[in-house]
Structure formats: C-alpha cells, structure tokens
Amino acid sequence: MSDKFIQTGPELNNQFQSDLILKDFLESNIPSHILGKFLPHLNQVGGDASGKLNSWAFEARSQPPVHVPFSPWGERIDEIKTSQGWKNLEAYAAENGIVAAAYEKSFGEYSRIYQAALLYLFHPSSAIFSCPLAMTDGAARAIELYGDQTLKSRAYKFLTSRDPKVFWTSGQWMTEQTGGSDVSGTATTARHVGGTNYELTGTKWFTSATTSQMAMTLARIEGDDEGSRGLSLFYLELRDSNGKLNQIEIHRLKDKLGTCALPTAELSLNGTRATLVGGKGDGVKKISSLFNITRVYNSICALGQMRRGLALLEDFSEKRIVFGKKLSQQPLHQKTMFDLQTEFAGNFVLIFELAKLLGLDECNKSTNDEKLLLRLLTPLAKSYSAKAAINVSSEVVEGFGGAGYCEDVGIAWLLRDSQVLSIWEGTTNVLSLDALRAIEKDDALKAYLSTVQKKIKGLGISSKPLESQWQMLKEYLDTFKKLSPENVQANARELAFKLTEFFVALLLLEQSQKIPAFAAYYEGWLKLKKMDQ
Numbered sequence: 001m002s003d004k005f006i007q008t009g010p011e012l013n014n015q016f017q018s019d020l021i022l023k024d025f026l027e028s029n030i031p032s033h034i035l036g037k038f039l040p041h042l043n044q045v046g047g048d049a050s051g052k053l054n055s056w057a058f059e060a061r062s063q064p065p066v067h068v069p070f071s072p073w074g075e076r077i078d079e080i081k082t083s084q085g086w087k088n089l090e091a092y093a094a095e096n097g098i099v100a101a102a103y104e105k106s107f108g109e110y111s112r113i114y115q116a117a118l119l120y121l122f123h124p125s126s127a128i129f130s131c132p133l134a135m136t137d138g139a140a141r142a143i144e145l146y147g148d149q150t151l152k153s154r155a156y157k158f159l160t161s162r163d164p165k166v167f168w169t170s171g172q173w174m175t176e177q178t179g180g181s182d183v184s185g186t187a188t189t190a191r192h193v194g195g196t197n198y199e200l201t202g203t204k205w206f207t208s209a210t211t212s213q214m215a216m217t218l219a220r221i222e223g224d225d226e227g228s229r230g231l232s233l234f235y236l237e238l239r240d241s242n243g244k245l246n247q248i249e250i251h252r253l254k255d256k257l258g259t260c261a262l263p264t265a266e267l268s269l270n271g272t273r274a275t276l277v278g279g280k281g282d283g284v285k286k287i288s289s290l291f292n293i294t295r296v297y298n299s300i301c302a303l304g305q306m307r308r309g310l311a312l313l314e315d316f317s318e319k320r321i322v323f324g325k326k327l328s329q330q331p332l333h334q335k336t337m338f339d340l341q342t343e344f345a346g347n348f349v350l351i352f353e354l355a356k357l358l359g360l361d362e363c364n365k366s367t368n369d370e371k372l373l374l375r376l377l378t379p380l381a382k383s384y385s386a387k388a389a390i391n392v393s394s395e396v397v398e399g400f401g402g403a404g405y406c407e408d409v410g411i412a413w414l415l416r417d418s419q420v421l422s423i424w425e426g427t428t429n430v431l432s433l434d435a436l437r438a439i440e441k442d443d444a445l446k447a448y449l450s451t452v453q454k455k456i457k458g459l460g461i462s463s464k465p466l467e468s469q470w471q472m473l474k475e476y477l478d479t480f481k482k483l484s485p486e487n488v489q490a491n492a493r494e495l496a497f498k499l500t501e502f503f504v505a506l507l508l509l510e511q512s513q514k515i516p517a518f519a520a521y522y523e524g525w526l527k528l529k530k531m532d533q
C-alpha cells in the first residue's frame with residue numbers, strides 16, 4: 001500500500017501579528033497614545049489564540065456538555081456538565097476583560113474598538129464561548145439602562161468583573177415554542193408577589209449557555225395586554241446560594257448542527273422568582289438594548305470566523321502541492337483567495353465602523369446622525385456578515401478539498417459554527433425587516449444619506465464608479481419609496497444588501513486613502529459585487 005499521500009496540515013501563528021488588515025487599520029484609525037496602551041494586550045491574545053485557547057476550544061468541542069437530570073438517589077438536580085476547556089475559556093475571558101473592557105471605558109470612545117479587536121481574536125479559538133459573553137454584555141447594557149440600584153450593585157458588578165471567581169455570565173431567554181422571530185406570542189406569565197418581585201411560569205424553547213448564573217427574559221404580567229407591547233422584561237437568577245435551581249426544570253439539551261460545546265437547553269419555569277426590570281410593559285423595546293449588543297457581537301464573531309478560515313487556508317496553500325506547484329501559485333486559487341480576502345476586508349471596515357459608532361454612543365459623544373446610523377448599521381452588519389461568514393467558511397472547507405470535509409482535520413467546525421450566525425439573534429429576513437423598522441420609524445435612512453454625503457465630500461479623490469453607484473442607489477431608493485407596503489417588505493433584504501454594499505465600498509475607499517493596501521480591496525469589492533459597471 002502506498003504511503004505517498006502524506007500532507008502537512010495548516011498551522012496558526014500569532015493571530016494578531018499576522019493580521020495585516022487589523023494592524024494597519026488600528027494604526028491608521030486610533031490615536032497612537034491610545035493604541036500604544038492596548039496593542040501589547042492584543043498581541044498577547046493573538047498569541048494565545050493560536051496556542052492555549054485553541055487547545056481549550058478543541059477540548060470543549062470534543063467533550064460537549066452533558067445534562068444530568070437526576071442525582072444517583074433520584075433527586076432532580078438538572079446539572080449541566082461542561083469540559084475543563086470550556087471552563088478555562090470562561091476564566092480567560094473574564095481575566096482578559098472581554099466584556100469588562102466595554103464598561104471600564106479605559107480608552108474612552110475607543111473602548112468598543114479595543115473590545116471588538118479582543119473579541120475578534122478570541123472568538124475563533126473560543127468554541128463559541130463568545131455566545132455567553134455576548135449575552136452578558138447585552139445584559140450589562142440593559143441593566144445599565146433600565147436596572148434599579150439593587151441590580152446595578154449586584155448583577156452588573158458580576159457581569160463586568162475581571163475576576164473569574166466573581167464573573168457571571170447571563171442568558172437571554174426570548175424564544176418560546178411559538179418560535180424565535182415573533183416574540184409577541186410569548187406565553188410565559190408573571191404573577192406579582194410584591195414590589196418588583198414576580199413568579200414566572202412557562203416554557204423557554206431555546207436557552208443558550210444555560211450554565212449562566214442569571215438570565216434576562218420576557219413574560220406577560222397577569223392581566224396585561226396581548227401582543228408584544230404587553231410583555232415585560234425580567235431578571236432572574238438560576239440557582240440559589242446552595243446551588244438549587246430557582247423552580248426551573250431543564251428538559252434536555254438541544255442536538256444542534258454546530259456550536260456543540262455550547263449548552264443550549266429547553267426548560268420550564270415553574271414559579272421562578274424574578275425581578276421586573278424597567279417597569280411594566282414594553283419588554284421587547286427594553287430587551288432590544290440587549291439584542292442590539294449581541295447583534296454587534298455576532299458581526300464581530302462572523303468576522304473572526306472568516307479571518308480564521310482564511311488564515312488556515314493561506315497557510316495550507318503554501319504547503320499543498322497540486323498539479324506540480326504550490327496551491328498558492330495556482331492562478332485560479334490566487335483569484336479565489338483574493339475574492340475571499342476582499343469579502344473579509346469589506347466586512348472588516350463595516351464592522352469596525354459599527355464598533356466605533358457604538359463606542360461613541362456609549363460615551364455620549366455621538367451626533368444624532370451617528371446614533372441613527374448605529375441603529376441602522378446594527379441589523380445591516382449582522383445580516384450581511386453572517387452570510388459572508390457562511391460563504392467564506394464554505395469556500396475554506398472546499399479549499400482543503402476532501403480533507404476539509406473530514407472531522408479529524410479540524411476545519412469542518414468553521415462551517416457548522418458559521419451557519420448559526422444567520423439564525424440566532426434574528427435571521428437575515430428578520431434583520432432586513434428590522435433595518436426597515438429603523439428606516440420607517442426612526443428615519444435612519446436620512447442619517448445614512450447625510451453620512452454618505454459627508455464622507456464623499458471628505459474624500460481626497462473622486463471615483464467614477466462610486467459616483468455612478470451613488471446615483472444608482474439614490475434612484476433605487478426613489479423607486480423603493482413608491483412600492484406598495486407588501487412589496488416594500490418583499491424587497492427589504494435587497495434594500496438592506498444594497499445599502500450595505502454601497503456603504504462598504506465607501507468605507508473601503510475612505511480607508512484606502514490612509515492604508516494603500518485597501519485600494520486593491522476597494523477595486524476588488526466593486527468587481528465582486530458587480531458595482532464596477
């Protein structure tokens with residue numbers, strides 16, 4: 001038997017050091033006295049991402065969580081056992097302040113950019129520990145906005161701690177058996193027991209990271225109106241100080257396509273003690289402060305996912321010999337890689353623009369247009385980057401050929417874990433409709449248009465294709481306005497993608513003036529998105 005088909009697998013080097021796009025971008029967009037303070041940390045996390053974090057993630061994926069409903073003596077305990085790798089990832093995330101960085105605000109309005117870079121480096125080596133972190137950050141934000149003093153001095157302190165012994169994660173329990181997109185049918189009821197205290201009864205069909213210490217959830221206070229406006233926002237703790245569950249029964253863990261290290265459970269609330277947050281009603285609106293943060297996380301993680309796939313494929317392309325030369329020397333492979341890099345670079349500038357806007361907003365430094373643009377770019381970036389991550393991951397798996405399809409090679413998880421990005425936190429269609437909501441209700445399109453005008457004016461050069469795309473976009477928007485309400489909805493995804501692709505082109509051109517390497521991505525983006533005609 002021949003032993004000739006022996007190949008060298010891909011290797012990862014320091015994921016910060018080797019990331020020219022990230023490094024160039026930060027150097028050109030962050031004042032040097034601030035950047036100098038956080039670069040060493042990014043360098044450290046980049047090194048860990050290719051070392052110990054990756055090993056923990058591998059361990060967490062290969063030892064998925066297990067639900068233990070009963071003790072050996074028949075007591076209902078509903079424990080969820082997770083691997084040591086998963087636990088290590090949690091401790092690392094706390095110590096490195098992946099959530100805390102946003103609340104400490106050590107770098108003022110640049111704190112969210114710093115945090116985005118940290119998360120982007122951490123996520124692909126985290127076995128999706130980024131999911132509990134996303135919900136934790138979102139819960140901290142919701143408590144910051146709506147929590148009373150008790151919640152602020154209790155939960156908030158734990159969610160934003162860097163001490164792994166003190167750090168808490170949070171769940172976000174919105175999904176019931178009626179489905180995830182439309183929460184108006186939420187059937188969980190809340191019975192008032194005094195003050196802001198309630199007891200919740202109902203079933204939550206998807207609860208991510210059910211090992212969290214607390215959760216934010218929606219329920220309808222007895223007697224309140226039907227529909228989504230009759231829902232209220234609640235805070236609950238899963239276990240008491242003895243570790244006993246708070247009248248919660250965990251039915252089973254979900255058997256999912258990906259995110260296998262992440263415990264996702266179905267559970268019932270059987271009189272679970274909970275605290276009303278921010279007063280009665282408007283629960284969806286209040287919890288949107290949480291899910292707008294998780295949507296930003298989703299975008300950053302989609303970007304991290306793309307970058308990891310490309311780093312692995314790039315390295316492999318230098319090793320794989322095919323048709324007499326390295327894969328990296330094959331013209332069609334080079335073109336494919338460039339297109340994938342371009343997709344990545346386009347999403348990169350979009351998502352770091354989003355992080356910039358979020359940081360400005362949270363430091364009360366944003367203009368009204370910047371606030372509205374943040375509102376619009378959040379669903380646009382989430383939906384666009386999730387699709388891009390699926391596409392890039394699929395191409396990366398294909399780039400490895402049959403090896404990419406084999407579990408032990410360790411590439412397939414990229415594709416599996418990308419697929420969820422376009423589902424949770426709102427599907428592509430739900431987010432396209434959310435973009436429409438931002439346009440129709442908050443007049444966010446006005447902010448988009450005036451930002452584009454301002455950016456075009458600020459460019460030192462003119463670009464014929466960009467100008468003609470701008471003209472075409474304005475004509476498209478004029479036609480869109482005249483559509484019937486039904487057709488407006490039917491075309492919401494097309495609108496969302498057109499707004500995103502044009503905005504990305506503009507951002508790439510803007511960056512190319514500071515970073516010469518981006519000029520090729522700008523040209524590449526126009527071609528890839530057929531915007532060069």
Ligand code: MFK
Binds near residue numbers: 130131173229282434
């Ligand atoms: C690796 C990264 C990890 C990421 C974390 C993953 C964790 C996974 C956990 C989950 O997946 S939890 C489930 C997540 N579920 C969703 O994201 C729900 C998706 N569905 C939607 O987003 C629907 O659009 C929505 C539930 C919001 C529809 O609800 P409604 O109540 O029918 O919508 P309506 O009536 O338009 O909005 C009610 C209010 O909320 C309005 O305000 P007003 O009362 O002032 O009019 C809206 O403007 C406001 N609102 C809705 N969406 C908003 C928002 N405000 C700001 N931002 C938004 N995005």
